Amino acid sequence: MAKKISILIVDDERSVRESLCSWFIEDGYRVVSAEDAKKALSLIESETFDIVLADIKMPGMDGLEMLKRIKTIRKEAIVIMMTAFATVDTAVQALKDGAFDYVTKPFDPDDLSHLIRNASRQISLMEENEVLRDKVVSLENVEDLIGESKAMQQVLLEIESVAQSSASVIITGESGTGKELVARAIHVNSPRKFFPLVSVHCGALSESLLESELFGHEKGAFTGAVYNRKGRFEMADNGTIFLDEIATISTKMQVELLRVLETKSFVRVGGNKEIKSDFRVICATNRDLKTMVDNGAFREDLFYRLNVVNIRVPPLRERTEDIPLLTEYFIKKYCSTMNRPVMSIEPAALSRLAEFPFPGNIRELENMIERAIVVGNGKKICLKDLPIEKNKSMPSFESLNELEKHHVLQILDKYNWNISVSAKALKIDRVTLYNKIKKYNLKQSN
Amino acid sequence: MKPESIKLISFGYFGRDFLAEIIHDVEREFSVPVKTQEGYLDLSEYFEPARKQYDGNKLLEEIGRRFASDKSKTLGILNVDLYIPILTFIFGQAYLNGRCGIASAYRLKNERYGLEADEKVFVDRLRKEVIHELGHTFGLIHCQNPVCVMRSSTYVEDIDQKNWSFCSKCRKKLDISFVAESL
Numbered sequence: 001m002a003k004k005i006s007i008l009i010v011d012d013e014r015s016v017r018e019s020l021c022s023w024f025i026e027d028g029y030r031v032v033s034a035e036d037a038k039k040a041l042s043l044i045e046s047e048t049f050d051i052v053l054a055d056i057k058m059p060g061m062d063g064l065e066m067l068k069r070i071k072t073i074r075k076e077a078i079v080i081m082m083t084a085f086a087t088v089d090t091a092v093q094a095l096k097d098g099a100f101d102y103v104t105k106p107f108d109p110d111d112l113s114h115l116i117r118n119a120s121r122q123i124s125l126m127e128e129n130e131v132l133r134d135k136v137v138s139l140e141n142v143e144d145l146i147g148e149s150k151a152m153q154q155v156l157l158e159i160e161s162v163a164q165s166s167a168s169v170i171i172t173g174e175s176g177t178g179k180e181l182v183a184r185a186i187h188v189n190s191p192r193k194f195f196p197l198v199s200v201h202c203g204a205l206s207e208s209l210l211e212s213e214l215f216g217h218e219k220g221a222f223t224g225a226v227y228n229r230k231g232r233f234e235m236a237d238n239g240t241i242f243l244d245e246i247a248t249i250s251t252k253m254q255v256e257l258l259r260v261l262e263t264k265s266f267v268r269v270g271g272n273k274e275i276k277s278d279f280r281v282i283c284a285t286n287r288d289l290k291t292m293v294d295n296g297a298f299r300e301d302l303f304y305r306l307n308v309v310n311i312r313v314p315p316l317r318e319r320t321e322d323i324p325l326l327t328e329y330f331i332k333k334y335c336s337t338m339n340r341p342v343m344s345i346e347p348a349a350l351s352r353l354a355e356f357p358f359p360g361n362i363r364e365l366e367n368m369i370e371r372a373i374v375v376g377n378g379k380k381i382c383l384k385d386l387p388i389e390k391n392k393s394m395p396s397f398e399s400l401n402e403l404e405k406h407h408v409l410q411i412l413d414k415y416n417w418n419i420s421v422s423a424k425a426l427k428i429d430r431v432t433l434y435n436k437i438k439k440y441n442l443k444q445s446n
Numbered sequence: 447m448k449p450e451s452i453k454l455i456s457f458g459y460f461g462r463d464f465l466a467e468i469i470h471d472v473e474r475e476f477s478v479p480v481k482t483q484e485g486y487l488d489l490s491e492y493f494e495p496a497r498k499q500y501d502g503n504k505l506l507e508e509i510g511r512r513f514a515s516d517k518s519k520t521l522g523i524l525n526v527d528l529y530i531p532i533l534t535f536i537f538g539q540a541y542l543n544g545r546c547g548i549a550s551a552y553r554l555k556n557e558r559y560g561l562e563a564d565e566k567v568f569v570d571r572l573r574k575e576v577i578h579e580l581g582h583t584f585g586l587i588h589c590q591n592p593v594c595v596m597r598s599s600t601y602v603e604d605i606d607q608k609n610w611s612f613c614s615k616c617r618k619k620l621d622i623s624f625v626a627e628s629l
Contacts, residue, residue, distance in 0.1 A: 019503065019530040025542055027598060028587040108534045110600035143614060184592055197592040199607060219560065227560040235603060336617055339477035 005120055006030040006047075010040040010054040010066070011082075016105070020053065023112070037061035037069075044073055051100075051119050056083040056090060064093060071098045076126060078119045082107075117194040117238075124194070144181050146329050149319035155182065158311045163189035168261070168306050170246070171284040173313030176363030179284040180244065182313055187240040192280060195239030198232045202253075203245035210253060212269050214260075221270020233266055236279040246283040246306070247292060251299070258302045281306065316358040316365065323354045326362060330369040331381070343373060345381040356388050359410075405440040408433070417444045448624045451518040452478050452580060455485040455509070458525045460551065462565075465523065468573040475577050475595075475611060476584070476620075478519075485513055489526060502528040502536050506548050514546040519583045521576060522548040537599065538575050540582035547579035553602060571602065574610045581616070585623050589616050 007029050009020045017033040024031045032049070034040040036058055044052070052070060056063035063081055070077050081094040084105040091102045100122070101115055145156065162169055163186050171179040180199070187197040205213055212221075216231030232241060243249075249257065260266045265276045283306050292298035316323070327345060335342045349372075358364050372385035408426065415421040423433040436442070452472060454465050465482040473480045487508065492500045509522040521540075528536050528550045537554070540547025554571040556564050577595050589596035594613035599605045612620060 013531070015503065015531045019532040022539065022542070023530075023533070026582055026587055106529070106532055106534050108600075109536065110604075112533065113598065113600045187592070188590065193590070196604070196607070199592075217560065227558065229559050229561070230601070230603065232603075235601075333614060336621060337474070337611075 004028065004030050005050045005123060006032070007051045007053060007116075008040060008043060008049040009033040010035075010037065010052065010058070010063070012036060012055065012058045016055070024116075027116070029116075037063070037066035040066060041069055041073070044070055044077070048074070050078065050123050051116070052077060052079045054079060054081055056081050056094070057085060064090070064097060067094065067097050067099055078122060080115060080119065114195075121191070121194045124191075145178065145185055146326050147319060147322040148325060149314075149322045151314040151319045152322060155311060155313060156185075158309075159185050159189065162186060162309045162311070164191065166190075166192075166280045167308040168280070169282045169309045169311060170289065170307045171282065171311050171313060172289075173284075173286065174315045174361055175286045176361035177313040177315055178362055179286075179313055180242070182311060183240075183242045183282045183284060186282060187242075187280075190240070190280070192239050195237070196235060197240045197242060198236040198279075199242045199244060200232050201244045203248040207250045207253060210249065211256070214256075215266050215268055216275075217269040218271035221268070228268070231266070231268060233260060233277050233279060234275055237277045238279075240280045240282055243281065243283045245285060247285040247287040247289060247298065254299045254302050258299065258305060261302075261305050316361045320354055323365070324350060326365055327353060327369060330366050331373065334370045334373045338373060340373070340378060343376065343379060343381055346383065349381055349383045349386055352383060352386060352388055359407075401440075404436070405442070408436050408440065409442050412437075412442065412444070449478055449518045452476060452480045453513070453518050453520045454480060454482045454523060454576065455513055455520065456482070456523045457485045457487050457509075458489060460525055464551070464569055464572055467569050468576060471573055471610060472577060472580065476580065485509070485522065487512075489524075494529070497529055498527070499529040499535065500524070500526045502530045502539055502548065502550075506539055506541070506546070509548060510541065510544070510546045516545065518545075519580055520546040521580055521583070522546065523572075523576065524548060524550050525552055526550060527552045537605070538579040540579040542582050542587070543585035544583055547583050549575045549579045551575075554605070559602060567606070570610065571605045574599075574605055574608060577610055581612070581620070584620055586612075586616055586619060589613060591615065 007024050009017050009031065010033070011017050011020075012035055014035070017035070021031045021033055032043060034043055037060060040052070040054065043049075054063045054066060063083070067079050067081065070079055078100045079098070081099045081102045082105055083090065094102050100119060103111065103115060145152070147153070159182060169186060171182050173179050184197060187193060200213060202210060212231070214231050214233055216229050216234055219228050261281060264278060265274050267274055289298055289303055289307070293300045293303045327350060331345065332342055353365070353368075368386060368388075369381070371387065372381045376382065376385040411422050411425050415425065419430050419433055423430045426433065454469070454472070456465055469480050469482060489500060492505050494501055505522070505524070505528070509520065513522065514520040528538070528548070530536055530539065535553060536550070538547060538549035549572070551568075551572055554575065555568050556562060574595055578599075581596050586596050588598040591597060591613040592607065593609045594616055595608055595610050596612065596616050597608045599608065
């Protein structure tokens with residue numbers, strides 16, 4: 001586990017010390033404060049601080065003098081100077097004397113957060129240099145990626161191998177397999193983890209909205225744009241941008257995206273200033289992008305730019321051995337959320353789950369468990385608590401017609417025989433669905 | 447000890463009863479009954495003319511003194527722009543593991559950023575801020591999980607990136623704090 005970063009705050013104003021202390025304590029840092037340079041120096045001599053945040057203008061010894069002395073005690077100390085009276089001269093002097101950065105009070109919360117993340121990354125890099133680099137890298141914060149199956153272990157191995165680089169990644173897999181969790185695992189195990197992971201659900205936004213979301217806009221760019229606004233690429237500076245449902249973006253946006261990926265720069269909507277941003281891009285899709293490229297629906301050059309690494313997340317039916325583990329995980333999760341004692345599951349119910357094909361993958365299993373906990377007796381999940389009838393588990397079919405009949409019936413039952421919703425889920429029109437109901441003589445069960 | 451209740455107190459004019467829309471979600475996240483009420487404070491006393499903002503430290507202290515108790519966790523919800531001396535603005539703040547916190551709805555509206563008004567997005571942001579600040583009063587610190595409600599948010603789009611629920615790690619810490627407090 002990473003060690004707690006310690007911060008020493010040096011400022012003669014009590015309100016500033018207290019505000020900064022509570023801000024950093026909420027961030028999980030160890031924080032100590034001093035009201036003047038003399039006390040700060042004596043603290044630095046007796047204990048080690050990773051970051052010193054010091055005011056320049058203080059009674060007695062000023063911040064610039066204190067900076068020089070800190071550097072003689074501990075050369076590698078990260079010192080950030082702050083002042084309410086910014087001049088170029090003092091800023092240049094502070095940086096010449098070895099300050100890590102220089103900020104003007106009051107700070108924008110985002111600037112302060114960015115500054116400390118930069119410092120934390122610097123500390124992390126220094127620590128990495130000190131330890132042997134050939135030690136085994138182990139993944140952190142992947143507890144939501146449950147599974148001991150070979151297929152899932154392969155995914156974890158791929159995450160581990162790709163996390164340390166900045167290569168673009170495409171995550172493919174059916175809906176509900178956990179593609180966003182994989183993106184998150186890559187980010188939190190990468191050197192970019194101190195900076196944001198910014199998600200964009202491309203499928204949920206119209207072309208014009210997506211453009212404004214990705215690139216931001218300038219005041220007056222369109223009716224109602226009364227303020228400047230940062231776009232997602234700008235927000236992801238030094239971090240990662242996750243573009244979900246990438247296959248849904250328009251041809252025009254594909255061109256724009258390719259240009260941004262190539263130059264790592266863009267212009268806000270309605271603006272003319274070029275903005276640079278250093279981001280890593282991770283995309284996800286449940287469609288076959290290669291086929292879309294072959295059909296001309298997705299640009300080949302963009303595909304190759306994005307597809308440096310491809311991670312395929314297996315559907316649940318390819319890793320049924322993980323179903324008991326996942327079931328246990330979701331039971332614990334929802335019992336805890338609903339403030340109930342952890343329930344067990346009867347073996348018959350578990351084996352019914354293991355047989356079920358789960359077209360909606362892990363999301364479907366999760367919903368099923370949540371429902372079972374709500375409707376169950378509070379002690380044990382039984383067969384009757386699961387919305388699967390025995391004949392709904394995967395039977396073996398010889399013909400395609402039998403398979404289609406089974407699937408159509410399953411979807412109709414799932415949506416209570418609402419024809420419009422079922423047709424939408426099956427991606428066919430209502431007339432076709434009526435024809436299939438007639439063809440297979442399907443009837444609503446009680 | 448697990449608090450008997452969570453008190454959500456609104457100060458000032460909101461135009462609509464937003465608290466009624468988030469009460470059940472707050473209750474669900476903390477498993478503690480939630481009560482809402484209106485509070486009255488002369489906010490002009492906390493206005494700083496030089497910054498045209500309201501002093502978040504003083505408001506937190508006053509709300510803690512006048513409205514909080516040991517039996518409940520109290521969150522004051524305001525509709526004014528808050529600041530603390532070192533920062534240009536804050537969305538909210540709370541006493542870590544303490545009795546109360548404050549959250550401001552002022553900077554959560556789309557209109558402030560040149561976007562079309564969206565009440566759903568606004569209520570969603572308010573819900574996250576309320577649960578986040580209350581999380582601090584239960585002893586939770588900021589979380590690195592990008593979608594956990596305890597993730598630190600320094601601008602409004604940042605709030606949109608997270609969920610309004612706790613990640614498994616924070617939930618575990620919250621459950622442990624309940625057990626530890628009840629021993």
